[in-house]
Amino acid sequence: SYELTQPPSVSVSPGQTARITCSGDALPKHYGYWYQQRPGQAPLLVIYKDSERPSGIPERFSGSSSGTTVTLTITGVQAEDEADYYCQSADSSGTSVVFGGGTKLTVL
Amino acid sequence: QVQLVQSGAEVKKPGASVRVSCKASGYTFSTYAMHWVRQAPGQRLEWMGWINAGNGNTKYSQKFLDRVTFTRDTSASTAYMELSSLRSEDTAVYYCAKEGDILTGYVYWGQGTPVTVSS
Numbered sequence: 001s002y003e004l005t006q007p008p009s010v011s012v013s014p015g016q017t018a019r020i021t022c023s024g025d026a027l028p029k030h031y032g033y034w035y036q037q038r039p040g041q042a043p044l045l046v047i048y049k050d051s052e053r054p055s056g057i058p059e060r061f062s063g064s065s066s067g068t069t070v071t072l073t074i075t076g077v078q079a080e081d082e083a084d085y086y087c088q089s090a091d092s093s094g095t096s097v098v099f100g101g102g103t104k105l106t107v108l
Numbered sequence: 109q110v111q112l113v114q115s116g117a118e119v120k121k122p123g124a125s126v127r128v129s130c131k132a133s134g135y136t137f138s139t140y141a142m143h144w145v146r147q148a149p150g151q152r153l154e155w156m157g158w159i160n161a162g163n164g165n166t167k168y169s170q171k172f173l174d175r176v177t178f179t180r181d182t183s184a185s186t187a188y189m190e191l192s193s194l195r196s197e198d199t200a201v202y203y204c205a206k207e208g209d210i211l212t213g214y215v216y217w218g219q220g221t222p223v224t225v226s227s
Contacts, residue, residue, distance in 0.1 A: 001170070033213040035153070042203060042217035043153065049211055086153050088213065096169060097143070097155040 004100035022087030032070030112218035130204030
């Protein structure tokens, strides 16, 4: 079955830039989405359609796409950004939703 | 404002079935599909499928095709997810989720319903 691949963990110091990648063969055909999930909470959409930011999401969150990889960038990381981040897209047929394995962002 | 409120935690024995409800408010229920996503402890989010709240059409993930049923009650603005033949691996938090609009991603989520499968 189709998979989206993320690094298990990323660590950065406060104020630095965190980049989380998500790779999948069908990403050139379908948009990527990013969710932040804090422990015990439902996921929160932080990026949609590769690079769009929902209202209320801080500007330090941005997204980009290149070939088979989408990237979530958090510029000027804050302690409150420590969470799990999941990418989401569709399979090659576009009929099924797929999530990546998740990346734990640690703010040192 | 859009709200998705799910039913409470469930404890079930292996082989049993569970039904989780998701009551929607703040929008026209029949206009949007309702998706279901689950998350086992320490695991990734896992998409289960969706139901078109207007006409009742469904799309199930291949993994759950033979065990899951989505239904809805438009008069109550409520969607339901029923999972049968439960096994320990089905222990998870089950979420309903809704897009904001076409291709906007899951903007709205229910609070999650923990389901524990244990003998």
